[in-house]
Amino acid sequence: MPKITIPLGPQHPALKEPENFMLVLEGERIDKASINLGYNHRGIEKACEERTYIQDIYLLERVCGICSHSHTSCFVGCVEEIAKVEIPERAQALRILMGELERAHSHLLWLGVAAHEIGFDTLFMYTWRDREHVLDCLELISGNRIHYAMNIIGGVRKDINAKQKNEILKRMDILEERTNYYVKLITQEPTILARTQNVGLLPTQEALKRNAVGPTLRASNVKSDVRKDDPYLMYDKLDFKVITADSCDVFGRVFVRVFELIESYKIIRQIINYLPTGAIAVKVPWKIPEGAAVGRYEAPRGEDIHYVKANDSIKPERVKVRAPTLANFASVRYMLEGGYLADVPIVIAAIDPCMSCTDRSLVLDGEKTSSYSWNDLRLMGIEFYKKKGIDFSKVKI
Amino acid sequence: MKIITKLITWSQMKSPWIIHFNSGACNGCDIEILDALTPKYDLERFGVLLKGTPRHADVLLVSGSVSRQIHKRLVRIYEQMPNPKFVVAIGACACSGGVFDGCYSTLGGVDKAIPVSAYIPGCPAKPEAIIDGMIKLLASLKE
Numbered sequence: 437m438p439k440i441t442i443p444l445g446p447q448h449p450a451l452k453e454p455e456n457f458m459l460v461l462e463g464e465r466i467d468k469a470s471i472n473l474g475y476n477h478r479g480i481e482k483a484c485e486e487r488t489y490i491q492d493i494y495l496l497e498r499v500c501g502i503c504s505h506s507h508t509s510c511f512v513g514c515v516e517e518i519a520k521v522e523i524p525e526r527a528q529a530l531r532i533l534m535g536e537l538e539r540a541h542s543h544l545l546w547l548g549v550a551a552h553e554i555g556f557d558t559l560f561m562y563t564w565r566d567r568e569h570v571l572d573c574l575e576l577i578s579g580n581r582i583h584y585a586m587n588i589i590g591g592v593r594k595d596i597n598a599k600q601k602n603e604i605l606k607r608m609d610i611l612e613e614r615t616n617y618y619v620k621l622i623t624q625e626p627t628i629l630a631r632t633q634n635v636g637l638l639p640t641q642e643a644l645k646r647n648a649v650g651p652t653l654r655a656s657n658v659k660s661d662v663r664k665d666d667p668y669l670m671y672d673k674l675d676f677k678v679i680t681a682d683s684c685d686v687f688g689r690v691f692v693r694v695f696e697l698i699e700s701y702k703i704i705r706q707i708i709n710y711l712p713t714g715a716i717a718v719k720v721p722w723k724i725p726e727g728a729a730v731g732r733y734e735a736p737r738g739e740d741i742h743y744v745k746a747n748d749s750i751k752p753e754r755v756k757v758r759a760p761t762l763a764n765f766a767s768v769r770y771m772l773e774g775g776y777l778a779d780v781p782i783v784i785a786a787i788d789p790c791m792s793c794t795d796r797s798l799v800l801d802g803e804k805t806s807s808y809s810w811n812d813l814r815l816m817g818i819e820f821y822k823k824k825g826i827d828f829s830k831v832k833i
Numbered sequence: 834m835k836i837i838t839k840l841i842t843w844s845q846m847k848s849p850w851i852i853h854f855n856s857g858a859c860n861g862c863d864i865e866i867l868d869a870l871t872p873k874y875d876l877e878r879f880g881v882l883l884k885g886t887p888r889h890a891d892v893l894l895v896s897g898s899v900s901r902q903i904h905k906r907l908v909r910i911y912e913q914m915p916n917p918k919f920v921v922a923i924g925a926c927a928c929s930g931g932v933f934d935g936c937y938s939t940l941g942g943v944d945k946a947i948p949v950s951a952y953i954p955g956c957p958a959k960p961e962a963i964i965d966g967m968i969k970l971l972a973s974l975k976e
Contacts, residue, residue, distance in 0.1 A: 446906050449885025452863060453855045454903055475903045476857050479936040486935075498932050501861025501957060545864065548871075564871035571868075582861040582957045792859045 437463055446475050450553060450781035453791035457784070461777060469772040471765055476795040484755040489515055489589060489724060492752065497583050499757060500793040502545065505531075505538045506735035507742070507757065507793075508587040513668060514729040514744040515589050515752075521720050525712040527591035528669040533707045534577070534586050536700045540611065541570040542736035543693045543700070546788045547618065550690060553781040554631040559621065566614045569607045576600050591717025601708050608701050615697045622690050632687035636771040636783035639684055646766040650738020651696065652787050655681045655688035662734040676703050686786045693788075722750045735760055737788050759793030841917065845891050846974050848880030849967075852890035852914075856907050856946075857939060858897025861957035862924035866894055869960035876964055879971070887913040892970070898926040898939040899946045911947045919950040919970060923963060928952045 440461045446454035454475035460468040480499055484492045496511050497504040509531055516523060544567040551559035571581045577596055578584035586592050596604075622628055638648065643656035653660050661678040663671045679695040681688030724746040733740045738760030745754040764787040771783050818828045855863050869876045870883055884890045887910045899907060911920065922943040925931035930941035943949055951973075953966035 446903065447854060447887070447910055452867075453860065454857075454906070475906070476855070476897075476900060477902060477938050478857055478898065478900055478933045479938040480933075483933070483936045495932055498859040498861070498956075501859040501864060504859075504861070561872055564868065565873060568868075568873045581959065582865065790860065791855075792857075 439467060444780065451784070452549065453789070455789070455791050457772075457780070459772070459777070459780065464776055464778075466772050466775055466777060466780070469769050471769065473765075473791070474795055476791045478795075481755055481757060481796060484752060486751070488722070488750045489752065490722075492755065493587060493589070494585065496755075496757070497585060500759070500790050501582050502542050502790060503538060503735045503737065503740070503793065504583050505534050505586060506733050506740050507759075509535060509669075510731040510733035510735075510740050510742040511744065511755070512587045512589055513733070514731040514742050515724060515746070516720070517729040517731070518727040518744065518746045519589070519720055519724050521590055521718060523591050523718060524715045525670065526595075526714045527716050529707050529711055530592045530594075530596065530716065531587065532669050532671065532674070533596075533704060534574070534584060534592075536703045536707070537570055537574055537577075539736045540697055540700045540704075541567055541574070542788075543697050544570065546693060546736075546785075547690070550782065550785050551628075553785045554628070556627060559618075562614075563618070566611060569611055573604050573607050576603060588717060590720040591715070593717075595716050596711075601711075605705065605708060608704055612698065612701050615694065615701070618694055619698075622687075622694055628690070629687065631779075631782060632690055633683070633685060635686045635779050636775060636786055637685050638767050638771050642770055643684075643767060646770060647763050648738075648767045649760045649763045650735070651689055651692045652738065652764050652767060654679060655692045656684045657682040657688075662732045662739050666732055668731075668733065674703055674706055686782055689786045723748060724750075724752070737761055737790060737793075738763065757793075757796055759790065759796070761787065761790045761794040762796070764789070765794070842974055845917070846971050848882065849891045849919075849971060850882050850884045850889055851892045851894055852884050852887050852910075853894045853896070854907065854910060856895050856897045856903050856927070856943065857900035857933075858924065858926055859957075862896035862927070865957045865960055866896065866923060866963060869963045874960040874964060876960075876967065879964075879968065881967060887911075888915065890914055891918060892967075893918065893920045894923055895920060895927050895943045895947075895949075896923045898930045898933045898936075898941060899943055901938050901940065904940060904946055907943075907946050920947055921951045921953060921966060921970060922949045923953045923966075924958050925954055925956040928954050931956060 442459050444457040445451050446456050456472040458470045459466050493508050496507045499507045544563045548560040548563035575581050578586050638656050640656045643653050659678050676699045679692045681691045726748045728745040731742045741758040743756040747753040821828050922928050927943045933939045951966050951970045955962050
């Protein structure tokens with residue numbers, strides 16, 4: 437049978453964002469898949485260097501509309517580390533509160549989109565209706581539904597009062613009841629099980645080899661969560677579980693996310709009930725001293741890494757963002773190959789792709805361009821460190 | 834006005850079919866557009882129906898500043914739509930480039946690439962604003 441190549445995207449009903457997959461089909465099976473990115477590249481990292489730290493917070497929030505708080509928390513954390521600022525406990529707690537509300541909104545959103553991809557539109561409408569409760573909480577605290585602008589260097593912008601606390605706790609009760617219904621639904625509904633079990637398999641070894649992160653990795657039975665492995669803010673004082681699944685398929689990813697919702701509600705309740713007292717921000721000078729820092733943050737989609745280099749001015753010298761979706765794309769290729777064409781939308785949706793987070797680089801389309809393979813990049817790295825007096829050439833990978 | 838034009842305008846006013854395209858947005862506006870279609874706001878009560886292909890759509894909802902790589906594709910999608918067609922720019926980025934104005938990889942607002950009929954500002958535009966903008970666009974068709 438001759439092989440057929442079909443493009444999927446950049447505009448496709450199954451993809452909510454511009455991205456392109458070239459699928460080589462042999463009958464109904466996918467023989468090979470390749471991913472083309474960069475449609476959403478805006479040049480944020482370069483723009484960060486031209487703006488001040490305070491403007492950068494607003495710019496980095498717009499890296500992604502779904503996990504906006506994660507990106508700013510990570511960036512602000514790096515800047516505070518360079519400036520050697522200790523933020524008040526209440527500010528840490530409020531950052532976690534926003535972060536967990538964001539995780540709840542992101543996972544509910546994802547559950548709806550995943551249900552839509554398998555043609556289960558009722559669940560899509562249900563989850564998006566319930567998600568409004570989370571968005572109302574976010575609006576109640578920060579005044580905005582999507583970009584909350586809560587973080588400032590040295591703390592948070594807004595405090596919460598007793599009335600808001602009660603309202604959030606009330607909403608959490610409603611959401612918990614609804615989420616328990618979803619747990620029942622995903623574990624018992626035959627249509628969901630038929631479309632998700634043994635689809636998009638990613639064994640533990642492959643997940644580790646391909647550097648998967650977040651729920652995708654946890655669904656491959658690896659207990660990895662930055663909140664537990666490398667606690668930031670005050671996560672070490674909170675009681676929550678890392679959810680894993682051993683089925684290594686799309687069902688596992690649904691399972692992990694739905695149970696993470698319940699863990700998020702648990703964290704939100706703990707924060708609200710035991711909110712430390714004190715100031716919500718400390719003053720930090722505009723000029724950030726020389727230094728560099730790497731921040732890790734468990735965004736709803738996985739580990740988010742920011743690198744900030746400061747040069748004793750009001751503008752950063754370099755900001756680098758590694759969003760979780762980029763790390764997961766290597767596993768998407770593995771998951772797609774060998775599967776059916778009809779399963780492509782749900783397999784892609786299962787990693788919760790976020791293109792606006794991912795597209796941090798641009799492929800130049802000209803004659804005088806050269807491309808680097810991973811090996812070339814590694815050799816370049818070895819040469820770079822040799823000049824500094826460190827020899828990595830004997831290390832084998 | 835010809836009878837056929839009258840008929841098309843009438844049907845578009847009663848039930849405009851929309852297509853949503855992300856031309857380099859941060860996802861904030863996209864989830865608000867989807868939000869406007871879900872139970873709490875329910876844009877479908879005005880006959881608005883989300884379609885998957887530009888060939889079936891009357892209104893193109895564009896969110897996001899136009900990135901250089903997406904520019905060609907955006908124009909192509911616009912050309913694929915049947916006449917009469919309308920473009921709605923949703924969010925500050927789609928209106929003028931917003932926070933990404935001046936970035937090396939963006940062109941600025943959607944009107945740099947294709948003609949725009951309505952602008953809905955906001956970062957991100959709230960579902961209420963999207964509904965209001967759509968209704969105003971439909972009302973303007975009458976004239």
